[in-house]
Each structure stands twice: as C-alpha cells, then as structure tokens.
Amino acid sequence: MNGARLAAVVCYSAVASPTETTPTPPSASPDQALVDALRSHAPGAFEQLVRTRGGRLLAVTRRLLGNEEDARDAVQETFMNAYRSIDRFEGGSLLSTWLHRIAVNVSLMKLRTRKRKPEESLDHLLPAFKDDGHFMERFESGSEPADVRLSRIEEQATVRTAIDELPEHYRTVLLLRDIEGLDTRDVAEQLGITANAVKLRLHRARQALRTLLAPRLGRPDR
C-alpha cells in the first residue's frame, strides 16, 4: 500500500473510532459555578441550566425518538433527573456531557417502552455481489474526497434526512455508535441485544446510508 493511501486509511481509522478519542478535560469552570448554584438551590440556576443546555438536548432526543412530543418529554425528564441527582455529578466530565448521557438514557428508556415493531429490511440498500464475489456496481472516487463533499454545509440537511430514512432498528444503532459515541458493549446493553448484533446492524446501517447518499458521492466534475 502506498504512503498516500495508508495516510488516508489512518485518517479513516480516526474517523471511525469516536469512543477512542480523549474527552476534553473540564476547565476550571463556569460549569462548577452553575453546579454549585444548583446544589444550593440558588434562584435562577435551574432556569439557566435549562435555557443554556436544553436546545442541544432537544436535538439529540429528536434524532433518537423521531417524534416531537416524545422528544420534548425526554428533555423535560432529563432536566428533572439531572436536578434530582446533581449531588452525584462528580465533575469528572463536562456538565454538558453528563446531561447528554442522561438524555440518551431517557430516550432509550422511551424507545424500549414503545410497542416493538417488526424489524424492517434494508437489503435493497445493501451492495449486491456477483457469483465470483465482485461488487455488481462500480464505485467512483471523485476529484474531491467524498468526506469533504458530504461535509459541506449545503449537504448536511441531505445527510440528516438520509439518516432519518433508515429503519428504526438500524438508525438507533447508527446514532448511538457513530453520532453519540457510545461503545459497542454499551449499545448492546442498552438495546438488549448482543455485541455482534450491534456490529452487524451498524455495518448495514452505514452501507445503507452510503447507498442513500450515493447520488452525492459520484463525480461532480463530469
């Protein structure tokens, strides 16, 4: 493998391992001041927490639950849980990370209580192979790297829409692993499935997402 290609692969490896990145250490902190205010029930502290942190949490719960009413309930529950357990916040992570984790857990709890839907197939979005094991389709590298093209602001709504189009069983795993950064074991535990099932669903979800985004991945310069 030549040097340039190897460098690209190293870059992809970093992209694909969100759980291996080192979290930013908490700074000496506005967080701590707010946590202290919450612990002492200072007037306005809880409202400040809700107003400054709530928007991001709503974006997370909307993605996971795909339903505005449930997403709002989950945000409310997140803040109530956080307020109740603020004494247990140890400051080992950022306050936003701690809240985010609560929001994900609350959302997963809601997903578990929903009536189970039969698993939808996404076989039609997976690559097809010839008898000799070669891909049926030809894939092209454009003159511009695919990640640069897809990461443009004007493509981001398309990417989010494509994620929303994935069947729920696959979308949830992709969101938890690739977007929220949970590790495979955590996702398996939260969803009550095996680690192998998580890995398989994640791989298929990524393949399906690639197919959905294929029109954006071709050669724009042709």
Add this chain to the structure above:
Amino acid sequence: MSKMTCRACSDFLADYLDGQLDPGIRATFEVHLDKCRNCRAYLEQYAAVIKAGRCACERENEQAAGALPEELVRAILAAQAERGNTSDA
C-alpha cells in the same frame, strides 16, 4: 486467508476502520485494497458517510443550542417548581 473477494472485503470494513482486524486478515485485506480500485472507492465512501453523519448532527446540535422552545422551558420550570413544592410538603 490467502486471497480476498470484494464481498469479504466489504464484510471487514468496519473492523478495519476500528483497527480491530486480526493482523493476518488485515494484511490480506490491504493487499486486496491495493489491487482493487472499486473496493478503495467503496471504503472511501463508507468512511465518508460516517464522518458526514457526525458533522451533520454536530452542526444540528450547534444550531439548536440556546433554541429550546419557550413553552417547553416554561413546562420544565413549572414541573420543577411543582416537584419542589411537593418535596417541601
């Protein structure tokens, strides 16, 4: 494994990107990748959608920061106040 097909290569993509392939399989995978332009393009696109998903959702989070609907803020504050009153009782 002395030779690898595109199908097998596709099955190993996630473990390869996570750095979790057994060294022997990884070597065979990389030999295949070196020879197969189609698999290299597929790998590039597969990795790109992972990164793009993360970028798009992070952007969505940033846009949503500080934008909690006012009626939801009020509902949360009311629920907390009610809970506080209940605890005091």
